[in-house]
Amino acid sequence: MTAHTDPPNRASAHGDDERLPCGRLLSRAWEDREQRPDDTHPRSCPHCRDAVRELDRLESAVRGLRTEAADNPAYDAEPLTRRIMDVVRMELRPGRPLPLGEPAEDLWIMEAVAARTLRAAAETVTGVRAGSCRLLDAGPDGAAGAVGVRLDIHAPADAPLPELAAQVRERVWEAADHELGLVVAVVDIRVTDLVPAGTEHGQEGRTR
Amino acid sequence: MTFGTADTAGPAHAVLVEQAAAAAAGVGGVAFLRPGLADRLRSVRHRAANGTGGAPAPTPAPAGVRMTRPDADGPWHVEIHVVALRRARTVDVARAVRVAVARRLEALAPSQPAPRITVTVTGLV
Numbered sequence: 001m002t003a004h005t006d007p008p009n010r011a012s013a014h015g016d017d018e019r020l021p022c023g024r025l026l027s028r029a030w031e032d033r034e035q036r037p038d039d040t041h042p043r044s045c046p047h048c049r050d051a052v053r054e055l056d057r058l059e060s061a062v063r064g065l066r067t068e069a070a071d072n073p074a075y076d077a078e079p080l081t082r083r084i085m086d087v088v089r090m091e092l093r094p095g096r097p098l099p100l101g102e103p104a105e106d107l108w109i110m111e112a113v114a115a116r117t118l119r120a121a122a123e124t125v126t127g128v129r130a131g132s133c134r135l136l137d138a139g140p141d142g143a144a145g146a147v148g149v150r151l152d153i154h155a156p157a158d159a160p161l162p163e164l165a166a167q168v169r170e171r172v173w174e175a176a177d178h179e180l181g182l183v184v185a186v187v188d189i190r191v192t193d194l195v196p197a198g199t200e201h202g203q204e205g206r207t208r
Numbered sequence: 209m210t211f212g213t214a215d216t217a218g219p220a221h222a223v224l225v226e227q228a229a230a231a232a233a234g235v236g237g238v239a240f241l242r243p244g245l246a247d248r249l250r251s252v253r254h255r256a257a258n259g260t261g262g263a264p265a266p267t268p269a270p271a272g273v274r275m276t277r278p279d280a281d282g283p284w285h286v287e288i289h290v291v292a293l294r295r296a297r298t299v300d301v302a303r304a305v306r307v308a309v310a311r312r313l314e315a316l317a318p319s320q321p322a323p324r325i326t327v328t329v330t331g332l333v
Contacts, residue, residue, distance in 0.1 A: 008287055008326050097328055100299045107302040108328040117294075117332065181299020 008097055008108055020047040030055050098135055101181050103145035111135050114182055118149060121175030122168045127156035131192055138185035146185035149176070157194040165189040221275060224284070224313060229273045231312035232288050232327075235304045237296035239333045241272025242289035275323075284313070284323040291331035302327040 019025055022045045029051040032039050042048040095111025119130035131152035138146040149172060155164055169187045176182040233241055274287045286309060292301040306325045313323055 008328050094330060100302055100329070105303070105306075106324070106326045107299060107306065108326070109298060109302075110328065110330050113329060113332055179294075179297060181297055181302075 020045075020051060022047045024048060026051055095135075098147050098182065099145040101183070109180060109182065114176075114180055117175055117179055118151065118172050121171045121179075122151060122153060124171055125164065125167050127159060127195070127197070128164070128168055129154040129195065146183040148185055149187040150190070151187065152190045152192045154193040154195050155191045156197050158197045161191055165191065224316060225273050225275050227312050227316055228275065228286055228288065228309045229271065231308040232273065232290060232305045235301065235308050237293050237301035238305060239291045239293050239331075242291070242330055283321040286313070286323050286325045288325065288327050289330045290327065291333060292329050294332045298329055298332065302329055 020029060022041075024041075024045075024047075029042060029048045032042050032048075042052060094113070095115070097108035098111055098114055099105075100107040100109050114135055115133040118135075119133045122128055122130040122133075131154065132150075133152070134150040136148045136150060138148045151168070151172065153165075153168060155161060168189050172187050173184060176184045229241055232238060272289045276285050276287075277283070278285070288305060288309060290301070290305055292298055305327045309325055310323065313320070
C-alpha cells in the first residue's frame with residue numbers, strides 16, 4: 001500500500017480529450033454547443049460540426065431508450081438519459097484524482113465525479129442551487145488525506161442564511177461520507193446570489 | 209492515455225491484464241471499466257468509417273487496466289479505472305475491486321510479490 005501523497009498518473013493535461021484538426025478540444029466543441037450558442041466557430045467549422053453531430057447522435061440513441069419502455073407509460077427515461085450523457089461529459093473533463101477512504105488505501109475518485117455528487121446533495125436543500133464546487137487539499141492543518149470543499153450556492157432570498165448554510169454543509173458532509181467515502185476536512189459555503197422565493201423551479205437533476 | 213496497452217511485452221502480461229479486468233468488472237457496484245462510453249462510441253465510429261471489409265481488426269486490449277513492473281523482479285503496479293454505480297458507496301466499490309483483483313492475481317501467480325493496486329473511480333452512473 002502507498003500513501004495518498006502519490007496520486008495516479010494522468011497521461012496528459014487533457015486526459016482522454018481529443019484535439020480536433022481545427023485546434024479545439026472535443027470537450028470544448030461539445031460544451032460550446034450547449035453553453036455558447038452565440039459562438040460562430042462551431043457553425044462554420046466542419047470539424048466542430050462533425051463532433052457535435054456525434055454528440056447529437058448519441059443523445060438521440062439514448063433518448064431512443066424511451067421507445068423500449070413504451071409499454072410502461074410510467075417509466076421516465078429522462079433520468080437515465082441524463083446520467084449517460086453526464087458520464088460522457090465527465091470522461092472528457094475529469095479533473096484531478098482525490099483520495100477515497102483512509103490515507104493509505106490508494107483509492108481515488110476524479111474531482112468532477114465527486115463534485116457532482118456534492119452539488120446534488122446541496123440542492124436537496126429546498127430552494128438552493130449549487131454553483132461552482134471546488135475540492136482542494138485540506139492543507140497542513142487538515143486531516144491526512146482529507147479534502148476541503150468550496151461550494152458556491154444561490155440561496156432563496158427569504159431564507160436565514162446561517163441556518164441555510166449549515167443545512168447545506170450537513171448535506172454535503174453526509175453525501176461525502178455516506179455516498180462516496182470521501183474524507184472531508186472542511187466545507188466552505190459561499191452564497192453568491194439570492195433568488196426571489198418561489199422562482200427556484202426545476203432543480204431536481206439539474207446538477208452537472 | 210493508453211490503458212490496456214501492454215507496457216511489458218509477453219503473453220503472461222496480457223493474461224494478467226485480462227484477468228485483472230475481468231475480476232474488476234465482476235465486482236458488484238462496478239458499471240464498467242474505462243475506456244468508457246465516449247471511447248466506445250469513438251471506436252464504433254472508427255470501425256464504421258473504415259468499413260467492414262478486409263482483415264478483421266485485432267482484439268482490443270481489456271479496458272481500464274494498466275499493469276507495469278518497473279523492476280523485473282519487483283511487484284506489479286496495477287492501475288484500474290472504473291465507473292461505479294451510484295447506488296453503492298463508492299469507496300466500498302473501490303475496495304472490493306482492489307480485493308478482487310488482488311485475489312485473482314495471487315491465484316494466477318502465487319509466487320509473485322503482492323502487487324500494488326491503485327483504483328480510480330472515473331464516473332458514477
